[in-house]
Amino acid sequence: MFEGKIIDLSHEITNFTYPGDPEFKLNPLNVENYTISEIKLGSHISTHIDYPKHVGIDNNNIEGDSKDIVIGTGFCVNIKNLDEFLNQLHADKTRKIDILLINTNISKYWGRKEYIEKEIDIEPYLDDILNISPKAVGVDCASIGNYEVHKELLSNGIFIIENLNNLEKLENKYFTFVGLPLKIRDVDGAPIRAISFIENLK
Amino acid sequence: MFEGKIIDLSHEITNFTYPGDPEFKLNPLNVENYTISEIKLGSHISTHIDYPKHVGIDNNNIEGDSKDIVIGTGFCVNIKNLDEFLNQLHADKTRKIDILLINTNISKYWGRKEYIEKEIDIEPYLDDILNISPKAVGVDCASIGNYEVHKELLSNGIFIIENLNNLEKLENKYFTFVGLPLKIRDVDGAPIRAISFIENLK
Numbered sequence: 322m323f324e325g326k327i328i329d330l331s332h333e334i335t336n337f338t339y340p341g342d343p344e345f346k347l348n349p350l351n352v353e354n355y356t357i358s359e360i361k362l363g364s365h366i367s368t369h370i371d372y373p374k375h376v377g378i379d380n381n382n383i384e385g386d387s388k389d390i391v392i393g394t395g396f397c398v399n400i401k402n403l404d405e406f407l408n409q410l411h412a413d414k415t416r417k418i419d420i421l422l423i424n425t426n427i428s429k430y431w432g433r434k435e436y437i438e439k440e441i442d443i444e445p446y447l448d449d450i451l452n453i454s455p456k457a458v459g460v461d462c463a464s465i466g467n468y469e470v471h472k473e474l475l476s477n478g479i480f481i482i483e484n485l486n487n488l489e490k491l492e493n494k495y496f497t498f499v500g501l502p503l504k505i506r507d508v509d510g511a512p513i514r515a516i517s518f519i520e521n522l523k
Numbered sequence: 524m525f526e527g528k529i530i531d532l533s534h535e536i537t538n539f540t541y542p543g544d545p546e547f548k549l550n551p552l553n554v555e556n557y558t559i560s561e562i563k564l565g566s567h568i569s570t571h572i573d574y575p576k577h578v579g580i581d582n583n584n585i586e587g588d589s590k591d592i593v594i595g596t597g598f599c600v601n602i603k604n605l606d607e608f609l610n611q612l613h614a615d616k617t618r619k620i621d622i623l624l625i626n627t628n629i630s631k632y633w634g635r636k637e638y639i640e641k642e643i644d645i646e647p648y649l650d651d652i653l654n655i656s657p658k659a660v661g662v663d664c665a666s667i668g669n670y671e672v673h674k675e676l677l678s679n680g681i682f683i684i685e686n687l688n689n690l691e692k693l694e695n696k697y698f699t700f701v702g703l704p705l706k707i708r709d710v711d712g713a714p715i716r717a718i719s720f721i722e723n724l725k
Contacts, residue, residue, distance in 0.1 A: 329589040334705060342554075347710065355670070357711055358712070377558065468555075499703070504569070504716060505562070
């Protein structure tokens with residue numbers, strides 16, 4: 322059933338947050354014989370999904386309808402080859418990608434200030450991405466781009482997943498992607514746990 | 524690839540919490556043009572996974588090793604048939620279940636005080652459950668049982684998943700189960716988003 326190795330694509334939730342975002346706090350409590358914890362975190366902490374509300378657009382009951390479950394065929398391309406890849410994909414109508422992951426190699430700086438400083442620019446490729454109309458686009462860096470990039474994707478029904486991990490293991494590969502966010506109604510974003518596994522695709 | 528319908532097995536995260544557990548609070552903030560939110564919740568809110576630390580046992584780096592990813596072949600049995608089912612399973616060594624879900628039909632009371640009041644007793648079947656050694660046992664009610672039941676399962680490396688939803692749709696069925704919790708190191712439990720889908724098992 323699950324051929325190939327399962328790869329964990331989410332970073333741990335720690336107090337490495339985007340500047341200005343809420344801090345992460347874990348407060349263990351003893352209740353009778355049990356330990357339970359109070360957790361405080363931001364909706365865009367660690368590996369997370371952006372919803373339309375992040376840029377002021379209505380979520381249209383994504384969570385109530387379970388449409389926030391991100392599952393399907395993924396492909397991972399290095400950002401250096403994004404242009405070429407999108408052109409090839411445009412020419413080959415038999416291929417369908419549900420989740421497009423862009424490997425920037427920035428995840429190796431996770432936990433350091435360089436991670437936040439390094440930015441990418443996918444604006445030149447936005448039209449081509451909209452053309453293939455994936456369910457989600459994911460990156461292994463802090464942000465997929467500026468406000469306009471966020472708005473263009475989210476207003477076209479494409480989810481954004483940021484701060485992914487281990488994308489270098491998926492480069493140039495097809496895989497099954499499963500991303501399951503916290504189920505909170507009408508929120509602007511949520512931590513998402515994402516995995517990939519390779520199987521014999523039909 | 525994904526034959527059959529995907530079923531969302533997680534309840535929404537709302538302020539319906541176990542008595543004494545931390546409250547859920549969602550506080551949206553405007554940062555430049557974006558909306559982000561501060562989230563407060565308990566580690567055992569809504570559909571969640573229990574780790575050994577919940578009963579005072581070391582987690583042994585479950586999260587660091589990504590062993591908190593709960594994936595495999597699931598089967599769902601009505602609690603009324605649990606005894607009979609475990610006996611059958613014990614007799615048939617060719618069947619292997621990774622995730623055992625127990626449908627109590629209590630989830631229909633979700634959000635009401637009856638949900639918390641209704642209890643189950645699986646203690647008589649604990650030895651048989653340990654015998655089949657699943658990765659996880661899940662129930663669609665507030666608690667799998669008393670402290671001893673929790674400790675017996677968790678100390679034997681079996682995760683507990685509580686407050687599942689939609690189990691009545693899975694009764695007497697095999698399915699693929701994918702449960703992905705928040706990735707927080709050394710925590711006693713975490714909200715988990717879980718799904719099932721039916722496919723042609725090999």
